[in-house]
Amino acid sequence: MAVYTDVSDAELAPFLEAFELGRALTFKGIAEGVENSNFFLRTERGSFILTLYEKRVREEDLPFFLGLLEHLSAKGMQCPLPVRARDGNAWRMLAGRPAALMTFLSGLSPKRPDVQQCGELGAALARLHLAGADYKLARPNALSVAGWKPLVKSCEAKANGVHMGLSTLIVTEMRWLEQHWPAGLPAGVIHADLFPDNVFFMEGKLSGLIDFYFACNDAYAYDVAVCLNAWCFEGDGAFNITKGRALLSTYRSVRPLSSAE
Amino acid sequence: MAVYTDVSDAELAPFLEAFELGRALTFKGIAEGVENSNFFLRTERGSFILTLYEKRVREEDLPFFLGLLEHLSAKGMQCPLPVRARDGNAWRMLAGRPAALMTFLSGLSPKRPDVQQCGELGAALARLHLAGADYKLARPNALSVAGWKPLVKSCEAKANGVHMGLSTLIVTEMRWLEQHWPAGLPAGVIHADLFPDNVFFMEGKLSGLIDFYFACNDAYAYDVAVCLNAWCFEGDGAFNITKGRALLSTYRSVRPLSSAE
Numbered sequence: 121m122a123v124y125t126d127v128s129d130a131e132l133a134p135f136l137e138a139f140e141l142g143r144a145l146t147f148k149g150i151a152e153g154v155e156n157s158n159f160f161l162r163t164e165r166g167s168f169i170l171t172l173y174e175k176r177v178r179e180e181d182l183p184f185f186l187g188l189l190e191h192l193s194a195k196g197m198q199c200p201l202p203v204r205a206r207d208g209n210a211w212r213m214l215a216g217r218p219a220a221l222m223t224f225l226s227g228l229s230p231k232r233p234d235v236q237q238c239g240e241l242g243a244a245l246a247r248l249h250l251a252g253a254d255y256k257l258a259r260p261n262a263l264s265v266a267g268w269k270p271l272v273k274s275c276e277a278k279a280n281g282v283h284m285g286l287s288t289l290i291v292t293e294m295r296w297l298e299q300h301w302p303a304g305l306p307a308g309v310i311h312a313d314l315f316p317d318n319v320f321f322m323e324g325k326l327s328g329l330i331d332f333y334f335a336c337n338d339a340y341a342y343d344v345a346v347c348l349n350a351w352c353f354e355g356d357g358a359f360n361i362t363k364g365r366a367l368l369s370t371y372r373s374v375r376p377l378s379s380a381e
Numbered sequence: 382m383a384v385y386t387d388v389s390d391a392e393l394a395p396f397l398e399a400f401e402l403g404r405a406l407t408f409k410g411i412a413e414g415v416e417n418s419n420f421f422l423r424t425e426r427g428s429f430i431l432t433l434y435e436k437r438v439r440e441e442d443l444p445f446f447l448g449l450l451e452h453l454s455a456k457g458m459q460c461p462l463p464v465r466a467r468d469g470n471a472w473r474m475l476a477g478r479p480a481a482l483m484t485f486l487s488g489l490s491p492k493r494p495d496v497q498q499c500g501e502l503g504a505a506l507a508r509l510h511l512a513g514a515d516y517k518l519a520r521p522n523a524l525s526v527a528g529w530k531p532l533v534k535s536c537e538a539k540a541n542g543v544h545m546g547l548s549t550l551i552v553t554e555m556r557w558l559e560q561h562w563p564a565g566l567p568a569g570v571i572h573a574d575l576f577p578d579n580v581f582f583m584e585g586k587l588s589g590l591i592d593f594y595f596a597c598n599d600a601y602a603y604d605v606a607v608c609l610n611a612w613c614f615e616g617d618g619a620f621n622i623t624k625g626r627a628l629l630s631t632y633r634s635v636r637p638l639s640s641a642e
Contacts, residue, residue, distance in 0.1 A: 123412040128492035128493070129489045129490065129491055129492060129582075130491075130492060130493065132489070143584070144489055145487045145488070145583070146485075146487050146488070146489070147489050148411050148412075148413060148421060149411065149412035149413060150409050150410065150411065150412060150421075151384040151409075151410035151411060151412040152409060152410060160409060160411075160421055162487070224407075226406045226407050226423070227406070227407070228390045228393070228405055228407070228408050229390065230390055230391075231389035231390060231391060232389070232391065321390075322404075322406065323404070
């Protein structure tokens with residue numbers, strides 16, 4: 121939740137000259153985004169988000185991410201649209217990092233989503249799955265079973281220091297997941313990180329989805345599961361079945377679930 | 382350089398209802414400001430900065446700070462203007478902190494100010510001193526000789542760990558300053574923290590001064606000295622006399638310096 125790489129006014133000016141956006145009127149680092157450095161930029165042509173990609177986003181994945189945003193925007197999804205520079209490129213180097221300019225989305229992220237917002241989310245998630253179905257590029261999910269194994273290995277030794285018995289629990293669960301992880305579910309492009317802070321609302325209506333830097337190809341059910349977990353549990357850990365039903369029913373009204381799902 | 386206190390959408394809505402600014406369209410924490418939590422807020426009526434005052438700003442000092450901004454704005458200074466709520470108050474509680482809404486200033490802070498910018502700054506600093514001369518409230522400077530003594534005490538023991546001999550240097554310097562600190566210099570309201578990150582420029586012209594939360598009554602020369610130190614030294618520690626002359630000559634063209642100064 122910070123700006124990892126600072127951009128000086130002297131670096132910003134030549135960067136901006138590569139675009140047709142006029143001069144910078146405002147430039148402020150934003151205290152959000154865990155992976156990258158983000159800045160609010162207002163120019164003579166409008167408001168934008170400037171993202172500097174830090175270590176966890178690989179430059180070779182940028183064509184997938186930025187192309188996906190263009191693909192989804194063209195299909196009417198409310199997501200940031202990369203602004204291409206005069207040379208046609210969707211990103212260029214700035215302060216030693218790959219950097220992209222995106223259109224700015226209005227709206228506020230909910231801290232505690234209500235039932236109506238869960239319903240809005242479900243429909244948007246299903247529309248996202250349908251809109252991404254014919255996207256040409258592909259990217260494996262780095263945070264599925266294979267990716268969790270090294271994470272388990274790195275946590276195993278310290279886990280009992282957090283809570284006695286946690287280490288065994290993690291290792292046992294990992295083994296169970298490896299044996300039971302479902303195969304053959306309907307799959308395609310998923311967001312994979314659709315927590316409430318990545319969704320904007322205006323007057324209860326969903327106004328934007330952001331932060332597609334975990335997007336990948338995997339089972340649609342993975343996305344649905346992330347959303348049920350991130351949107352439908354209360355502060356005390358209880359599952360709110362009303363929220364869960366709202367999310368699933370609007371999802372299914374847009375994209376029916378198969379019996380396996 | 383962070384947001385210390387988070388504000389949820391559920392807390393923001395009733396806070397905003399106390400103002401005549403319409404609904405929130407955008408709300409983002411800003412990664413700047415060392416003392417307070419700052420948010421960029423766009424509503425149906427425009428763009429604003431929301432500041433939550435953290436521990437180092439005392440609520441009893443807010444009338445001085447916010448009244449000063451109103452006083453300076455009325456005199457044509459380019460500084461944030463507090464937006465008063467429907468009840469006439471310039472601040473109210475939000476997320477357990479006193480909070481104020483300010484008008485938004487355009488411009489970019491320079492990382493390495495050039496000669497022209499130093500000249501712009503000098504004139505603005507002198508205008509600030511003249512504009513504040515008839516401000517009715519007063520606040521002592523917490524960061525002058527008396528305030529440095531406890532700071533020296535808290536650093537003394539650890540200073541040699543940073544650099545051998547530093548402790549003696551600090552204590553000796555403190556004693557010298559106590560004996561030689563000038564008295565009777567022309568004084569009034571000063572900014573006291575006018576580093577480049579608190580000054581905005583547009584096309585080389587100064588477009589705004591921000592962050593008045595060290596403002597106080599003290600010698601004008603204190604402000605001039607802060608600016609010479611913060612604006613006119615190069616990365617290698619050398620004093621750039623061209624920048625220093627530009628700053629001082631424009632300052633003196635607006636407010637002549639006395640011989641003692």
